Amino acid sequence: MYAPAPLASRRRRPALAVLGALFAALLLAGCAEVTEGPIWQPGAGGGGTGAPVESPTPKVKKISLSATGDIVMAMAPNRLPPNNGKGFFDSVKKALAADLVMGNLEEPLTVDTGAGKCGADSTRCFQFRAPPEYAAHLADAGFDLLNQANNHGYDFGEKGYENTQKALEEHGLEHTGAPDQITVVEVKGVKVAVAGFSSYRWSNSLTDIPAAKKVIAKAATMADIVVVQVHMGAEGAEMTRVRPGTEMFLGENRGDPIKFSRAMIDSGADLVVGHGPHVLRGMEFYKGRLIAYSLGNFAGGGNSLSNNGRLGWGGVLKVSLEEDGTWAGGSFVSTYMDGVRKPVVDPDDRGLGLLKEVTKLDFPETGARFTDSGKISPPAAG
Numbered sequence: 001m002y003a004p005a006p007l008a009s010r011r012r013r014p015a016l017a018v019l020g021a022l023f024a025a026l027l028l029a030g031c032a033e034v035t036e037g038p039i040w041q042p043g044a045g046g047g048g049t050g051a052p053v054e055s056p057t058p059k060v061k062k063i064s065l066s067a068t069g070d071i072v073m074a075m076a077p078n079r080l081p082p083n084n085g086k087g088f089f090d091s092v093k094k095a096l097a098a099d100l101v102m103g104n105l106e107e108p109l110t111v112d113t114g115a116g117k118c119g120a121d122s123t124r125c126f127q128f129r130a131p132p133e134y135a136a137h138l139a140d141a142g143f144d145l146l147n148q149a150n151n152h153g154y155d156f157g158e159k160g161y162e163n164t165q166k167a168l169e170e171h172g173l174e175h176t177g178a179p180d181q182i183t184v185v186e187v188k189g190v191k192v193a194v195a196g197f198s199s200y201r202w203s204n205s206l207t208d209i210p211a212a213k214k215v216i217a218k219a220a221t222m223a224d225i226v227v228v229q230v231h232m233g234a235e236g237a238e239m240t241r242v243r244p245g246t247e248m249f250l251g252e253n254r255g256d257p258i259k260f261s262r263a264m265i266d267s268g269a270d271l272v273v274g275h276g277p278h279v280l281r282g283m284e285f286y287k288g289r290l291i292a293y294s295l296g297n298f299a300g301g302g303n304s305l306s307n308n309g310r311l312g313w314g315g316v317l318k319v320s321l322e323e324d325g326t327w328a329g330g331s332f333v334s335t336y337m338d339g340v341r342k343p344v345v346d347p348d349d350r351g352l353g354l355l356k357e358v359t360k361l362d363f364p365e366t367g368a369r370f371t372d373s374g375k376i377s378p379p380a381a382g
Helices: 012-027 089-094 130-142 157-168 209-222 256-265 350-363
Strands: 062-072 100-105 145-147 174-175 184-189 190-198 225-231 271-275 283-286 289-292 297-301 313-322 329-339 343-345 375-377
Touching: 012 271, 062 089, 062 190, 062 225, 062 271, 089 130, 089 313, 089 329, 100 130, 100 225, 100 271, 130 157, 145 297, 157 174, 174 184, 174 190, 190 209, 190 329, 209 256, 225 256, 256 271, 256 283, 256 289, 271 313, 283 350, 289 329, 297 313, 297 329, 313 350, 329 350
Parallel strands: 062 100, 062 297, 100 145, 145 174, 190 225, 225 271, 271 289
Antiparallel strands: 062 313, 184 190, 283 289, 313 329, 329 343, 329 375
């Protein structure tokens, strides 16, 4: 079990601590001398004379992150997208572009392992998989990291799960979501830790909040920014609302989205990216950090996901964060799944319209504010 780090130490970076200790040691050893007065320019002449120069104000590092909801590219072996998936994400490449691009991979990338979860007589059972080489389509789209913590991660068993990781790695893609897995990537000199959660045994637990808090507390000691990817909430076209309490679906505990998300921020998370209900849900700010409760369906190749009405709406969330996780701006680009379930930017902004509506209903005080162009900002301080 992880020993949780105090939240107050969350923003203190190891590198700064080491430099501080080194400087203190030099002072004690008499190797450093602190003097009052201006800083002299090197090489200005003997006797330490020269023109004083001001110390430059260090620039605040800022990075951009983008995220999507559920991604299914195919239902192998027979239901594959046109051109075997080539160009599958071309329509949304520009919208996805960011320093770190993340998505929820709602299917294994594997050959048939013989361990499919749906038997011949199964009803209401859905198992997805795409050929391993489809990892190339994700890389071509600009994705950097994929989440496996969801209800389809083990559709073809442990071998299928491992094959997915191998396929992603072969194309330079990171993955997260396994139990105790904290994935750290460095972006423009800023370390970002990402951990995936769901209510299934092959991921960090969504329903065991004390255990989840320990994972995030540890992640906060490993990086500058901490992102939570979480598959939570009941499914269906009518599930656009977020209310306090545990949500159930087909007898499964799908977590308490509000309680879980806020607990993760209390433990050190800077951004919570939700998915799972297959519809968009509202967004709120908690302690200055954004919670996106569900980004809906992004892609459903092989007609795997319904694009009927709001089930077909999704989007790309893009946020900018400072090195310490402070909010620095954000936006939402509406998308929809077309006839072959590829993601396309939606000129009618139906997803944004739904987001505005449900955010206002569910989070009247804490909800994100959206402009007509999709710009996101925190609610005005009251």
